Each structure stands twice: as C-alpha cells, then as structure tokens.
Amino acid sequence: MPERNGHDAPRIGFYVCHCGHNIAGTVDVAAVAKFAATLPNVVVARDYKYMCSDPGQELITTDIREEKLNRIVVASCSPLLHEHTFRVATQKGGLNPFFFQMVNIRENVSWVNDDGKAATAKACDLVRAAVRRVAVHRALETKHVRIHPDVLIVGAGISGIHAALTLANAGKKVTLVEREPTIGGHMAMFDKTFPTLDCAACILTPKMSAVKNHPNITLWSYSEVTEVSGYVGNYTVKVKRKPRYVSEELCVGCMECIDACVYKEGKTPDEFNQGLSKRKPVYIPFPQATPQVVLIDPETCIEFKSGRCKKTCVEKCDRNAIDFKQKEEIREINVGAIILSTGFKTFDAKRIPYYGYGKFPNVYSSIEVERLVNASGPTSGELILRDGRRPKTVGIIHCVGSRDKNTNRWCSRTCCMYSLKLAHLLKEHSHAEVYNFYIDIRAAGKAYEEFYDKLLEENIHFIRGRVAEVTDWCARPEEKGKLIIRVEDTMIGVVRRVPVDMVVLAVGMEPNADAQDVRRMFNISCSTEGFFLERHPKLAPVDTFTDGIYIAGACQGPKDIPDSVAQAGAAAAQALSLIDAGEVELEPNTAYVVEEDCSGCKSCLAICPYSAISRDEAKQKAVINEALCKGCGTCVATCPSGAIRQNLFEDEQIFSEIRGLLEADEPILTGGEA
Amino acid sequence: MSYLYFPGCSLRSTGRAYEESILAVFRKLQIPLTELEDWNCCGATAYVSIDENRAFTLAARNLAIAERMQGNGGGDLMAPCSACYLVLEKTQHYMETDEGVKREVTTALHRGGLDYRGTTKVRHPLDILVNDIGIEKIARAVVHPMKGMNVACYYGCQVVRPFQTFDHAAYPTTMDRLVTALGGRSVDWPMKARCCGGSLTGTIQEAGLRLNRALLKEATARGANIILTCCPLCQHNLECYQKRINRRFGESLHMPIAYFTQFLGLALGIPPRELGIQRLFVPLPETDGKRKEVPAHA
Numbered sequence: 001m002p003e004r005n006g007h008d009a010p011r012i013g014f015y016v017c018h019c020g021h022n023i024a025g026t027v028d029v030a031a032v033a034k035f036a037a038t039l040p041n042v043v044v045a046r047d048y049k050y051m052c053s054d055p056g057q058e059l060i061t062t063d064i065r066e067e068k069l070n071r072i073v074v075a076s077c078s079p080l081l082h083e084h085t086f087r088v089a090t091q092k093g094g095l096n097p098f099f100f101q102m103v104n105i106r107e108n109v110s111w112v113n114d115d116g117k118a119a120t121a122k123a124c125d126l127v128r129a130a131v132r133r134v135a136v137h138r139a140l141e142t143k144h145v146r147i148h149p150d151v152l153i154v155g156a157g158i159s160g161i162h163a164a165l166t167l168a169n170a171g172k173k174v175t176l177v178e179r180e181p182t183i184g185g186h187m188a189m190f191d192k193t194f195p196t197l198d199c200a201a202c203i204l205t206p207k208m209s210a211v212k213n214h215p216n217i218t219l220w221s222y223s224e225v226t227e228v229s230g231y232v233g234n235y236t237v238k239v240k241r242k243p244r245y246v247s248e249e250l251c252v253g254c255m256e257c258i259d260a261c262v263y264k265e266g267k268t269p270d271e272f273n274q275g276l277s278k279r280k281p282v283y284i285p286f287p288q289a290t291p292q293v294v295l296i297d298p299e300t301c302i303e304f305k306s307g308r309c310k311k312t313c314v315e316k317c318d319r320n321a322i323d324f325k326q327k328e329e330i331r332e333i334n335v336g337a338i339i340l341s342t343g344f345k346t347f348d349a350k351r352i353p354y355y356g357y358g359k360f361p362n363v364y365s366s367i368e369v370e371r372l373v374n375a376s377g378p379t380s381g382e383l384i385l386r387d388g389r390r391p392k393t394v395g396i397i398h399c400v401g402s403r404d405k406n407t408n409r410w411c412s413r414t415c416c417m418y419s420l421k422l423a424h425l426l427k428e429h430s431h432a433e434v435y436n437f438y439i440d441i442r443a444a445g446k447a448y449e450e451f452y453d454k455l456l457e458e459n460i461h462f463i464r465g466r467v468a469e470v471t472d473w474c475a476r477p478e479e480k481g482k483l484i485i486r487v488e489d490t491m492i493g494v495v496r497r498v499p500v501d502m503v504v505l506a507v508g509m510e511p512n513a514d515a516q517d518v519r520r521m522f523n524i525s526c527s528t529e530g531f532f533l534e535r536h537p538k539l540a541p542v543d544t545f546t547d548g549i550y551i552a553g554a555c556q557g558p559k560d561i562p563d564s565v566a567q568a569g570a571a572a573a574q575a576l577s578l579i580d581a582g583e584v585e586l587e588p589n590t591a592y593v594v595e596e597d598c599s600g601c602k603s604c605l606a607i608c609p610y611s612a613i614s615r616d617e618a619k620q621k622a623v624i625n626e627a628l629c630k631g632c633g634t635c636v637a638t639c640p641s642g643a644i645r646q647n648l649f650e651d652e653q654i655f656s657e658i659r660g661l662l663e664a665d666e667p668i669l670t671g672g673e674a
Numbered sequence: 675m676s677y678l679y680f681p682g683c684s685l686r687s688t689g690r691a692y693e694e695s696i697l698a699v700f701r702k703l704q705i706p707l708t709e710l711e712d713w714n715c716c717g718a719t720a721y722v723s724i725d726e727n728r729a730f731t732l733a734a735r736n737l738a739i740a741e742r743m744q745g746n747g748g749g750d751l752m753a754p755c756s757a758c759y760l761v762l763e764k765t766q767h768y769m770e771t772d773e774g775v776k777r778e779v780t781t782a783l784h785r786g787g788l789d790y791r792g793t794t795k796v797r798h799p800l801d802i803l804v805n806d807i808g809i810e811k812i813a814r815a816v817v818h819p820m821k822g823m824n825v826a827c828y829y830g831c832q833v834v835r836p837f838q839t840f841d842h843a844a845y846p847t848t849m850d851r852l853v854t855a856l857g858g859r860s861v862d863w864p865m866k867a868r869c870c871g872g873s874l875t876g877t878i879q880e881a882g883l884r885l886n887r888a889l890l891k892e893a894t895a896r897g898a899n900i901i902l903t904c905c906p907l908c909q910h911n912l913e914c915y916q917k918r919i920n921r922r923f924g925e926s927l928h929m930p931i932a933y934f935t936q937f938l939g940l941a942l943g944i945p946p947r948e949l950g951i952q953r954l955f956v957p958l959p960e961t962d963g964k965r966k967e968v969p970a971h972a
Contacts, residue, residue, distance in 0.1 A: 353842060353844060353845035354844040354845060469844070469864070471864040472864065473863075473864045473865065473888075473892050475888065
C-alpha cells in the first residue's frame with residue numbers, strides 16, 4: 001500500500017495504554033480517551049490494556065484503514081521503549097511512520113504522581129499538546145548508510161585479544177592496536193589465575209600466538225590511535241606506529257642482539273617486571289612476547305645518545321633487522337566499528353603514605369608480587385625480598401585505595417580473590433605464615449567462595465579490619481627488624497600489632513591516566529570515577545552513546561578475567577550484528593540548511609559538538625552531514641538568520657505543542673464522574 | 675602581607691615561649707602582625723565536650739571580629755595553638771554545613787552586635803611561614819645554620835586532622851622541609867602526627883604517659899637530639915612529664931622539646947632570651963660552630 005502523504009486534512013487516531021496497572025492505577029485512562037475525543041481532528045479515541053501488544057498495534061493499523069486516519073498519537077510509556085514499535089505499526093497501516101507522536105504518561109505522569117486527579121489532568125494536557133503537534137507533522141525519509149565491514153580494536157589485553165579472535169573467526173578483518181611492545185596486557189604478567197589456579201601464561205599465550213598468526217587480524221603493537229573521524233559504519237582512524245628500531249618483518253626474536261649489547265648487565269628498570277629487574281637498551285618485554293620482536297629504547301641506547309657505540313648488536317644480527325634510522329609512521333585505516341578494550345591501571349600505593357610503599361623495601365604492590373611468584377619472573381618464582389631475605393611472615397592488606405573516600409570509593413572487585421590467590425601462592429612458595437587484613441571478603445563468583453573456604457583450611461590467617469599503618473616503629477624487642485602492621489581486629493575489638501617480614505598491598509583498579517583523552521578522541525563518555533560509560537548499565541553494557549563504538553573489559557570498570565572475556569565476546573557480537581546488517585538506518589531528526597537563507601557566517605561551524613557541519617566554499621553555505629548530526633539542535637538555535645531547521649523539531653511543530661500545553665480553556669475531564 | 679594574630683590562652687601562659695618566638699621571628703622577617711581586638715577563649719578546652727554550639731559561638735565571635743578588622747585592611751587570621759586552629763576551622767565548617775549551628779551562633783553574635791560571613795581564612799604559623807613567606811626566602815635569612823641538630827618534627831594531630839588544610843593528614847612534611855632549609859637534619863620517624871596524650875595527662879595520666887613515652891622513645895631511637903612542636907599542648911606534654919615517665923617506666927629519657935619558631939629564630943640569629951629559650955626544662959643541644967647573633971629589633 002502506498003504511504004499517504006498526509007496533505008489531506010488531519011484525521012487523528014488517539015490511543016491511551018493502561019500498561020496494566022502501571023498507568024491505569026493512577027491515571028483515569030477512560031477519561032483521557034474521552035477527553036481526547038473532544039479535541040480537534042481526533043476521529044478515533046480508544047483506551048487499551050497493552051498498546052504495545054500485537055492486538056494493540058492491530059487496533060492502530062485497522063483504524064488507519066477503516067477510519068481513513070492519517071495521524072496517530074499513543075499515550076503510554078517512554079519513547080525510548082516503544083516509539084519504534086508504534087512507528088512501525090503506523091507504517092504497517094500505510095502511513096509514513098513520522099505521522100506519529102508519542103506521549104509519555106508513565107515515567108512522566110503515573111510513576112511520579114500519587115494524586116489520580118492531578119495525574120489525569122496532566123495526562124490530558126500532554127495529550128492535547130501531542131494532538132496539536134501531530135497535525136503539523138511531515139513525512140520524513142530515513143537515511144541508510146553502508147557499513148564498512150572491518151573492525152578496529154584498541155588495546156590487546158585479554159579483552160582485546162578475545163574480541164579480535166571472535167571477530168576474525170567470523171571472517172571479519174580486524175586491526176588490533178596495542179600501545180605496548182607486546183600484547184597480553186596485565187594477564188600476561190600474572191602467574192596463576194583464581195580460583196582454578198591454572199597458569200595464566202598457559203591459557204593466554206596460545207591466544208596471543210593465534211592473534212599473531214590469524215590471517216584476518218592485522219596486529220599493530222607499539223602503536224597508538226591518534227585521530228578518529230567519521231561516524232557509525234564509516235570511521236577513519238589514524239594510527240601512530242612507534243619506531244622499534246628493529247624491523248618487525250626481519251626480526252625473528254632470536255634475542256642474540258640482547259646478549260651482544262655492549263651493556264653486560266641491564267641498567268633500566270624492567271617495565272614488564274614492575275622494576276624488580278633491570279633490562280638493557282635492546283630488549284624484549286618477556287620471552288613469550290607477541291610479536292616476537294625485540295626493540296631498542298632510544299633513551300638508554302648509547303648509539304642514540306652519543307652515536308659512538310660499537311653496535312655489537314648490529315654485528316650479531318645476521319638478518320640485518322636493526323635499523324637506527326627507523327621513523328614513526330602514521331597509518332590510516334577505515335573501519336565500520338570500533339571496540340575499546342584499553343584496560344586499567346593499578347592504584348599507586350604511594351598515595352597512601354602510611355602503608356610505607358616506596359619507603360620500606362619489603363612493602364610490595366600486588367602486581368609486583370605477581371611477578372615475584374612467577375616462574376618466569378625476576379627471581380624465577382623464588383620468594384626473595386628486595387633485601388635478599390626470605391619472608392617467614394607475610395601480611396596482605398586488602399582494599400588499598402579502594403572503598404575509601406579519600407582515594408577511590410569503589411570496590412575493585414578483583415582484589416579479594418587475587419589476594420586469596422597470592423596468599424595461597426606465597427604460602428606454597430615460602431611456607432610463610434600469611435595474614436590477610438580485610439574489610440569484607442567479596443567472593444561472589446563461580447567457585448570463588450569455595451576457594452576462600454579452601455584457603456581457610458590451608459591455615460591462612462584472616463584478620464577483619466582496615467589496616468591503620470605499616471610502620472617500623474617497634475614497641476617490643478620481638479618486633480625489631482620487622483614491619484609492624486597496626487590494625488583494629490574488629491572481630492575481637494582490640495588494636496593489634498602484627499610484625500611481618502613482607503607486606504603485600506592489594507591495590508585496586510583505576511581508569512588509565514589518559515582515559516579522558518581517549519574518551520574525547522572516540523567521542524564517548526566516562527562515568528564519574530573515570531571508567532568508560534556504557535549505554536545502559538544492564539541492557540546495553542558494551543554499547544556506548546556513540547553508535548558503532550563498543551567497550552570491553554576493565555576500561556568499563558574493574559573486572560576479572562572471566563568477566564572481561566564475556567564482555568569482549570559481547571562487544572564482538574554487537575560489532576558483528578552491526579556489520580552484518582550491511583547498512584544502518586539513521587534517525588531523521590537531523591538538522592538541515594535552507595540554502596537561500598544561509599549567509600555563510602560560520603556561526604554554526606564551531607558550536608556543533610559532533611563536527612557535523614562544514615562549509616561549502618564554492619557556494620559559501622553551511623553543509624550538514626546527516627550521518628554525523630545527532631539532532632541536538634544547537635545549530636538551529638544558534639543560526640542568526642534562522643536558516644537551519646531540524647526534522648521532527650520544526651518551529652511550527654514545537655509551537656503547536658506548546659500552544660496545546662498552554663490552552664487550558666478546553667474542558668478537562670477528570671475523575672469518574674465526568 | 676600582614677596577618678591578624680589570635681594568641682589564645684596558652685600563648686599567654688604555658689606557651690609563653692611560643693608567643694615570644696613567634697613575635698620575634700615575624701618581626702625579624704618583617705611580617706606585620708596585628709593582635710585580634712578584644713579576643714576571647716577560642717572555644718576548645720572543655721567547652722567542646724560539654725556544649726559544642728557554645729564552643730562554636732565563642733570561636734565565631736573571634737572570627738566575626740577578625741572579619742570586621744579585615745574590612746579595615748587586616749589579613750588572614752593566624753592561630754598558633756593547634757587547638758585554637760582546629761576549633762576555628764571546625765566552626766567555619768559547621769557554619770557552612772549545619773543550619774542548626776548557623777542559626778544558634780548567628781543569633782548569639784547578633785545580640786553582641788556582630789555578624790559572621792565566613793570570609794576569614796584561618797592560618798597556622800607553620801603554613802604561613804612555609805607557604806606564604808617561602809622556604810627559600812627564609813633560607814636566605816639564615817645566619818646560623820642549625821648543624822648538628824637532629825630534629826624529630828612533631829606535628830601532633832590537630833593541625834592536620836581532620837581537615838587536611840596545608841599538609842598530609844598522616845605524613846606531614848612542612849616542618850621537615852623548613853628544618854632542612856635551616857641546616858638541621860630532619861629525622862624520619864613514624865610518630866609525626868600521632869597523639870601526644872592531649873589532656874589525658876591531666877585526667878587518665880597512665881594512658882597519657884604511655885602515649886608520651888612512645889613518642890619520646892621513638893625519637894630517641896631514631897637518633898633525634900631535639901623534638902620540635904607546633905602546638906603548646908604537645909610541647910607541654912612532651913616536655914613536662916619526662917621525669918615521671920622515667921620513674922614510672924624505668925626509662926632514661928632526656929629530650930629537649932622546643933617550638934619550631936624557637937628553632938627558626940635561633941637560625942635567624944635572634945638571641946635565645948628573645949625566643950624564650952631559657953623557659954625550656956631540657957636544655958637545647960649545641961649546634962656545631964660558633965653562634966652568631968643579631969637581635970630581632972635590630
């Protein structure tokens with residue numbers, strides 16, 4: 001059936017929904033329908049239990065046909081929930097879907113009012129406004145844009161890796177960009193994983209090498225995204241590839257150049273080992289690094305500093321892979337969707353001076369201990385402290401930087417479980433007495449509580465109380481040479497002094513230092529604490545408010561490995577469903593320029609938050625890219641000559657709506673007696 | 675830069691040396707001080723424990739007078755005693771956040787023909803000297819570097835908690851930086867902001883002495899030969915009970931306890947008498963080298 005154009009005199013159908021008791025419990029829906037029937041141009045006015053149900057929608061389509069309706073108004077819930085539903089029903093009846101207007105009398109009326117009479121009166125006012133408005137609606141066309149089938153993933157920790165493999169296995173081309181010289185993220189640093197105690201490397205490195213070898217994945221490590229432009233389905237991204245001074249194509253990772261370096265011993269704190277060991281200027285982060293390519297740090301390499309090195313590394317490399325002249329490169333790619341999996345940083349324990357981190361050598365952060373107990377770590381997994389001793393007692397302090405309004409208010413979710421894991425590993429490695437100082441043990445996860453139980457049986461000590469300080473102030477002879485943990489044991493109500501040899505600070509998870517810059521670059525939002533904001537906390541946990549950009553893993557909030565992987569899979573699925581649709585429909589509420597009224601003054605260019613407006617230099621007129629325009633209306637209000645208008649928000653429509661709201665001279669029927 | 679000065683009761687009694695040294699140092703550094711007109715009890719002492727609103731009213735009266743004087747060109751209000759400092763800060767806090775307090779205090783002030791607007795900034799001399807005058811300027815004025823002085827800087831609780839106004843609540847460093855600039859060696863010790871016993875030495879003396887003993891012992895163990903304080907009550911507690919602690923716990927403590935302003939004054943070459951050094955019970959250690967002295971009024 002051809003869509004009617006709506007130029008005929010308006011014949012409006014009005015429907016008010018009971019939404020079970022949600023609306024009808026407060027608003028007298030029969031009275032609202034009766035009131036609507038009295039409004040100009042309203043031909044049909046009905047109330048129905050559930051307008052969104054099939055029979056409800058059927059009412060609309062049948063009435064359009066039988067009563068020759070050309071406008072529809074539904075008073076029900078929020079347009080966010082069912083506007084699309086009723087537009088489709090309107091279209092099914094043979095009308096352009098934009099000859100529809102929705103009135104929200106649930107969230108805006110019944111849910112926020114106890115007084116039935118007042119609620120019904122307000123509903124009637126809103127209905128009158130919508131009836132006025134819909135009469136001046138115009139037919140609009142939705143635009144469709146094609147979607148580029150490739151995907152960019154930023155950050156190659158476990159989340160990025162999992163999302164990349166999922167998409168690549170589905171046949172999509174993926175570019176995976178990682179800032180560090182190797183992929184693997186934090187997980188690559190861990191020794192074992194809770195609660196199963198399987199080795200992190202054993203489960204991660206196969207996935208890392210799968211990424212490297214997958215024909216559908218382009219891996220750009222040691223690279224950073226510098227610029228993003230475009231819109232859903234059509235993003236253009238610039239990526240900076242930092243120079244390694246070693247050809248990625250030629251290097252086979254034999255590491256002979258590292259042995260050959262003129263530095264006999266490393267001098268620079270090793271980033272991957274958290275500074276617990278030293279590396280040379282030519283290095284590879286860890287033996288299983290992916291890609292298996294060494295790199296040269298120009299800050300410490302003699303050749304870069306003086307130009308007078310013997311270059312024994314170059315001599316040794318029979319593949320001529322070392323290239324001191326390598327330059328940074330900027331690559332540009334086009335993608336349809338982007339997944340951000342940029343991860344987190346650990347809380348800097350120096351911010352809490354009374355825990356002595358950075359002051360007492362035997363106070364460690366948990367991530368350092370991960371390296372310390374790791375078989376491929378700086379001590380090959382032997383528990384040797386910074387002062388060379390082996391600890392007989394260890395105290396693990398939970399919630400460092402977390403659940404504290406002086407630092408971070410949130411629970412970092414992973415610390416309880418990794419502290420339990422570290423307690424087990426430390427005991428296993430050293431047979432030390434291990435004390436956990438906790439506020440609450442949060443072991444909510446599959447087999448997590450059972451793991452906690454197991455530790456209790458391993459004679460690990462648990463003391464409930466937030467630690468006041470770690471000090472070397474010894475009050476008793478037996479405390480000499482020890483670190484004393486002072487804590488109120490809230491179970492027995494006394495302040496205790498627990499002398500230990502080693503302190504582990506279970507630091508929480510924080511947004512990356514540059515999360516705000518990344519957020520701006522990708523035009524997404526952050527929640528108050530600085531993690532990336534999801535579109536809906538329950539129903540759209542990996543979407544963002546920018547279409548085509550998804551988030552996965554700890555960049556969205558503290559998360560353990562299983563949750564990160566689950567989210568990465570979800571983000572990949574969202575990207576897939578976008579790409580496989582082939583094209584995306586754009587809401588037509590965009591702004592447009594009436595060319596003959598535009599003076600080319602450029603006022604609108606700077607104020608557009610989405611950079612959707614450009615200037616046609618030949619015509620000297622503003623041009624709005626409909627695909628970028630989000631319909632915020634800022635330019636419409638700014639334009640000094642009124643040359644910019646907005647679909648669905650034409651002046652006539654807005655003023656009709658306002659007039660409808662303010663016209664109280666019509667009788668408003670409220671209560672049962674009407 | 676000039677300041678209003680609120681001495682409070684301590685600086686006119688047990689803490690006379692504190693006032694003498696503050697006045698001498700400020701004179702030497704040519705920082706004008708104007709004493710607050712018609713000031714009254716700050717409200718700390720027992721008031722706070724019995725009727726907080728009354729304490730806030732007393733403090734607010736001082737603040738209101740300061741505001742009036744500021745209108746005539748006075749600067750921030752300096753409160754050297756930590757207890758005064760805290761109760762003035764606290765009063766400002768509650769006047770801003772608690773409607774009930776605000777109502778009661780305002781009514782009382784109005785009856786006395788005063789008004790509180792909350793425009794005065796309450797400052798501690800340690801904050802003023804280090805952050806307004808600046809360590810560099812002070813270091814340039816040093817004529818007698820305090821070599822040989824191993825100083826345990828002791829801040830006590832009230833200047834840093836609960837309001838972290840100018841330094842960290844648990845690990846302050848302002849005084850340490852000053853001491854280093856004056857040529858002394860600041861001893862790192864973990865008791866900087868721990869309790870001195872407060873008024874417990876007068877009420878539950880056993881508890882008070884134990885707290886005192888821990889501070890004195892630890893400073894001694896860390897190699898300090900002097901403890902510097904910035905609070906008259908801390909100074910009193912640490913200095914006056916040493917003999918009793920030695921008797922009670924079998925210790926042999928003998929630690930000079932001075933105000934940081936006395937120490938600063940000595941470094942600036944002010945004669946000891948002008949700084950009230952003669953009032954100390956435990957004599958100060960000798961600095962290396964011969965003293966050079968320049969009287970503060972010179």
